[in-house]
Amino acid sequence: MTDKNKKEINSPRLRTVDKVRPPFPLNEFPRDFGYRLGREIVYLLATKGKGVLEGPEWEEIFANCIGAEWKPSNVGLDDVILSACAWGAKTVKSPNPIRQTQVRLISGRNAPAYSFRDSKGTNVNPNTRGEQVLCIWNERVSAIREKYKHLRTVVLIKSDDLSELVVFEFETVRYEPDLFSWRWNARKNLEGFVKSAGEHKFTWQPHGSQFTIIEHIPPKNLLIKLKSPQKLDKDVILRNLGFNNAWVKVLRRND
Secondary structure: OOHHHHHHHHOOOOHHHHHOOOOOOOOOOOOOHHHHHHHHHHHHHHHHOOOOOOHHHHHHHHHHHHOOEEOOOOOOOOOEEEOOEEEEEEEEEOOOHHHOOEEEEEEEEOOHHHHOOOOOOOOOOHHHHHHHHHHHHHHHHHHHHOOOOEEEEEEEEEOOOOOEEEEEEEEOOOOOHHHEEEEEOOOOOEEEEEOOOOEEEEEEOOOOOEEEEEEEOOOOOEEEEOOOOOOOOHHHHHHHHOOOHHHOOOOOOOO
16 A cells, blocks of 8 residues: 555544634635735834734734634644534745745654653654654644634745744644654654655654654735834833823832
């Protein structure tokens, strides 16, 4: 049996999933999504005065832009909820988002020492360790899919100044261990490769147990270019709010 056939057998069509439609087809965001996202980023730039957008902020902004609920998750796979669909949200910085062809996504900490009580570190067969790492990932995905019929990851690729953005999403899936081979690299990190293509897909770091997945950017993605606003004047904002010292209650002083 070929690897391709194995993959097809292990990824069956499910009637229960097919009957429940997602809020929108994959990478076909709502019509006003791009403008709503642009509005949020312009406001962020105007208030912060610098192109800093962290992961939790992106989760909340994405939720607002599609009318979903933002529910930060420890697992990181279901931070945004809309009907029967859940998203994990990731950000990646790039000097030129439109030219980016793939991204490396930090996808949690997979610790065999904890999950399997295995403290051998790098003194173990790389394929054995790789299978353990994927098993931890797969269990997380399965646990979320028990609650939601559709599970996706949405990625924001951002330029340093947030003037250029690329947004895309993909299905968050389990990975069949027998489709991948593993080896330790010169830095003693574990790398996983697709057997059929020899393509680098995963990296796992023993120190810290960080698990990284490499994803190709689909041709069908959303590109947004923004005009950077001037930073809002802090004193003007406070004056318009009617702020005065009575708004602040100091309970302890150093003098």
